[in-house]
Amino acid sequence: MEKEKSQGNLILLVEDELNIAKLFQYNLSRAGYNILLAANGKEGFELASKNKPDLIISDIMMPEVDGFEFRKMLLNNPELRNIPFIFLTAKGEEDDILKGYDLEIEDYIIKTASPKVVIAKVSAVLKSLEKERIKVVDEVQKAADTMGTRVVPDEFPKFLDFEIKHWHLAYKQIPGGDFIDYFNIDENHLAVVLGDVMGKRWGAWYFAVAYAGYVRTATRFVLESTKNFKPSEILNKVNDSVFKDERISDVFITLSIILLDRENNIAKYSGAGDLPIIYKNSEGEIKTFHSKGLLLGFSKEGTYDDLEIKLNSKDQIFMITDGFTESRNQNGEMYGEEKLLKFIKSIDPNADSLEQLKNEILSYTNQQPEDDLSIIVIKKL
Incomplete structure (x- = not known):
């Protein structure tokens, strides 16, 4: 596990191929995100439990615990199930994509995508959540004020x-x-x-x-x-x-x-x-x-x-x-x-x-x- 120091959102990246992991870590940390690295779903679950990241990006094909099983483990944990999740894959196969969306993921990122596309997708997910937060804050505050x-x-x-x-x-x-x-x-x-x-x-x-x-x-x-x-x-x-x-x-x-x-x-x-x-x-x-x-x-x-x-x-x-x-x-x-x-x-x-x-x-x-x-x-x- 490695950790980059910055003041952005905390992202957990789960990827067993070291070269790919380092490349994504480099590009995401340059964009201002804090990065945690895990080599498989088992290690990813342990880090997610300990650190409660703002976003999880995970490969699908991994040893010990693959991406699908890792996602199911998160969904079965009430503390972790609502952390936004993106699958990282070398494939663009329809079956994998549909299976991923059945597991309530936010998006897919293809491993060969350019750094700009990766950053854009991550940023879009986090910005969408921030807009949701702002809307909810307003509604909750109004409801709380109304009910006293x-x-x-x-x-x-x-x-x-x-x-x-x-x-x-x-x-x-x-x-x-x-x-x-x-x-x-x-x-x-x-x-x-x-x-x-x-x-x-x-x-x-x-x-x-x-x-x-x-x-x-x-x-x-x-x-x-x-x-x-x-x-x-x-x-x-x-x-x-x-x-x-x-x-x-x-x-x-x-x-x-x-x-x-x-x-x-x-x-x-x-x-x-x-x-x-x-x-x-x-x-x-x-x-x-x-x-x-x-x-x-x-x-x-x-x-x-x-x-x-x-x-x-x-x-x-x-x-x-x-x-x-x-x-x-x-x-x-x-x-x-x-x-x-x-x-x-x-x-x-x-x-x-x-x-x-x-x-x-x-x-x-x-x-x-x-x-x-x-x-x-x-x-x-």
Whole structure:
């Protein structure tokens, strides 16, 4: 794998013939694109999972995993299926072309095409997506304004013996994607909810506000109709509702729920396809809590469980969406979970933890994150 340094879109090029790969890499990088190289579909899938490129260009005839199988692997992955895809081929055969379009690709590029044609096709695909984005941004903002929709509360919740703060930055000012909510069950119990509607293509963003509202309504219903304050029960009931609803069957949602119990100084946590939550005690030691629960709506049985955290004075819990860990710097390097853990460990306990995290990721991305950014910090006073 090689990577060119520029400030353009990130393109994953999957090609087993080194000379062709180098030629395309040279021409595309000269045009201002960042290029990742993979030698086959297996390696391409690994790089796509790790880097979330803006566009994938793949050969068809390759060893181990060919282009068609690689494309099917992407389509079966909810995080990767909507990344724009172009087939690279030495053939112009009708059967190959039709098979490719059946796999929802954007276009074909013939390997012998001139550099100008290659750049023109890549540029056309990316410009088309940008026009779609601009249209969707306008429509979503109008819809959100009309409905008075808020995906993030304007104020922090008040809960005795705890300090709870959040920060949310919408990607390119598009409402939707991540959502945050708080539910005051009673004076001793508070539910903290962090969700993320998955999907990189702008069509998914268009419905993100509605999906967030749907999940929040379902969660509120469960909280109001049960005395069993277990986050896993909430997730099971919300998942059952989402799984049965055909309107959102193609959209997957990650959800983290923490129930705070101030009487017993306990936080109960359960998650659906989310990032681990991070616990930091007053001595500066950190621990991650991983949920094994599946994405909401992915399966009828979500296999959600509860994890319990005993809280002492000055202990903190961090809830963060993947927009943070998957952020890239100007060299195209992802921030990653390992770096996040190191930074949280280094946070000054006498300063505002939320502000430190906010400044860290904005500095890393040069104020240009590529996804929604959401953070919730819970501190036991």
